[in-house]
Amino acid sequence: MAEQQVDAVVIGAGPGGYHAAIRLAQLGKRVVCVDRDAVGGVCLNWGCIPTKALLHVSEVARHARHAAEIGLEIPQVNVKVEGVRKFTTDVVTSNVKGVETLFKGNNVQWAIGEGSFVDKSTVKVTKKDGSSETYKAKDVIIATGAAPVDVKAWPRDGKLIINSDDAVRLPSVPKRLLVIGGGVIGLEFATVYNRMGSEVLVVEMMPNLLTGTDLEIAKTMARVLKKQKIEIMVNTKVETLEKGAKTVKATITGEGTANKPETREFDQVLVAVGRRPMSDGLNLESAGLKTDEKGFLNVDAQRRTAVAGIWAIGDITGGPLLAHKAMKEGVVAAEAIAGLPGVAYDPVAVPNCVYTDPEIATVGLSEEEAKAAGHELRIGKFPLLASGRARTMNESDGLIKLIGDKKTDVLLGMHIIAPQAESLIGEGVIALEMGATIDDIGLSIHPHPTLTESIHDAAEAAHGTAIHIINPKPTAAAAAR
């Protein structure tokens, strides 16, 4: 059994892990990065990247279907499952290759196999063929991420009952799809399959979609999705799933069924009820480490765990389970290991994107959170209906909402429903990190004609001085400024 001494081992080659490994190598450390599959983790292989490829495909399909509205004749849109799958696979492969190239270029060693602790500074990697190798290192970073939560009563079979890992490989386009869970993952797949031609029902237990999101945003989105013929039931539960040969009968009850149990038949059921931290097989006890009752590892601002020399980053540390958070944590941990001064994970806010149609992107506080925190609010809103640029794109659904503190005008949150909201939100992130006021945004020139202009409009609306909408009390508000 080979044993090798290195400076650092990173367990997990997802976005957090590969960021940590590459930064460690850049800082002159000998580093080995371990993953049971390919590099890239959930993000590249199963999550962010392939879903976005699917979303792109389905978006093109939607545009094609609506082409007649803008004077283009496209006779028919047919989805070729094999072709779509090839496209997503190619996208994934080239992204994975990209990370592999970065590993090579930075001299990051990688090992494919199951990583587990022998002791706090020894990691054993067991390969598929049963052979193993061990690595000794002063520092070990745990970056093993999270996995979909399975519901015991409805075990995943990959055919009738599927989770996000299956859905992203698009086995087929079901005629009728039931999505259990109106969170980010549920809504993204609802959007994909709806645009590919499925009839989609989303069932959510909570009173609103996207729990925790600004209520007005969540409700606005629900309306938009319904307009797209996605059926949505909130305050509603799936009681039972009964598998037949080719279909599943679901009994549903709640607000969506007028509180009477209703049984409906689906060709496929996607269970998207959440994700859980993944430390299975890591053998944390040998390292003297324990997760909390929810399975997360507690870490400090530099991402140290309770055991000296062991660090943890990404989904396993809790907080929002997002790739970009993990990436930042990976860099922070790597730099802390290298002894760089002043390193810390201390974002003001972590942006969050939902790839529905149109997309949602938010950063900072929701209206409800800001109120609960005791703020007197200054809110500026701008409907996309009034955006010239949106009109040129044949889009009208969307809302920009800025939330600030009335006394100081300091921005507290930015919430966007708009095409490319995920790109627009960058402005909000910088504004929050810099401690910008709403006025700072309103006083900055935004390019025309763009969607970012609408952020500018919303900022002006907050002060009652927006040009492109009728302000409630223009004179009083303008005077107050």
Add this chain to the structure above:
Amino acid sequence: MAEVYEMPELAESVVEGEVLRWIKKEGERVERDEPFVEIMTEKVTVEVPAPHAGTLIKTLAAEGQVLPVGAPLAVFGEPGEDVEAALKSFVPHHGHGHGAPAAPAAPAEPAAPGLTPPPVQAVPVPPNVPTSLPSNGTTSTPQRVQREGRPLAAPAVRQYAREKGVDLALVAGSGPSGRIRRTDVDQFVSDRRGEAHPAEAAAASGALWRGPSDRLEPLKGLRRVIAQRMPQSKRTAAHTYNVDEADMTALVELRKRLKPMAQEQGVKLTYLPFIIKAAVAALKKFPYVNASIDDATHEIIVRSDYNISVAVDTEHGLTVPVIHNADARSVLDLAREVTRLAEAARANRLTPADVQHGTFTISNSGSVGGLFTLPVINLPEVAILGVHPIKQRAVVREGAVVAREMTYFSLSYDHRLVDGALAVRFLSELIRLLETPDFLLIAG
């Protein structure tokens, strides 16, 4: 329901506290009023009592960490309760409103999965502390604004502050809306360090020489406070000095006569109560020595109280408890109070009330030795009296050399308010009263 306990304002105008020691550890039960943490402020060290019975489910600061008043310090409740939820719903209600978490050391992130960032709050803070404006031509007054319990500062400034070891919660921001700029951090560092003393500058840059067998100790607790406050006083006050000699023969005899009577009442009678008595009488005659300068408002505060601070040497360093209303106390009463405060100081049991509102300080090195010292003024007071050993010395009386019980008194005074002639007159008056202690009966 888990409840967040915030850093208390342990003494008036105290803005921060250092966690010296967790008396109770996470998970331990506490009874109501049972001390659970030892906090040191620049004025006093206090064992903080638990607000009610329960379990200390979370401590939010490491020992040695300094938190602003109002920052969450600990969470009480029952085991298993949701700490994050309690912190999320925490709204600082402390008077100063310095409020709000200065991002607890660890863990910095809510442990629960979710997609929403923690709640944000902006707590504007009255600019009661910043004393100097950054020099680089900005128009806004430095202020402390917080959002999400954190100061407003750009990521690069936060990084810079961490590199410099600066807690941004203590820094006033001169940028728009109170945003903290890089220059504010520099200003804070130089304020704290005391402008570019070469050795200190070297220490700050890490260049201070260390021998291989030198012992390194953390600069913390009372020592850290003294190390901050002494140079601050030297920078602020225009220190000037006056030393005079005094013939204490009569007082020595008086004390000898009174000592047994005091003893009968259980009081150990030293010279200090007489000196306090004389100091109060002299202060009444020269009110500007019993005064303060308020730089912020450009006012002179002439005190109507005579609260005499007495420097006490403890194993942790010098501390200065206050004898309140010294003008209304008898010699015996003063002696009792001196003893009580000295014992409390040495046992680390001074209360916040014991250390506030001093108007004039007496520093007594009489029992230690030396000819005389020139003590540092105890801000915001404007003068401090140095008291020294009484020794028989040869002096000339009516043409003959005789042995008398002699001592020296020194007065360090702030020339911004106290001019030289006033200082000399004040000290002469004090000595006149002590040389003929009968006057103490009719003085004042």
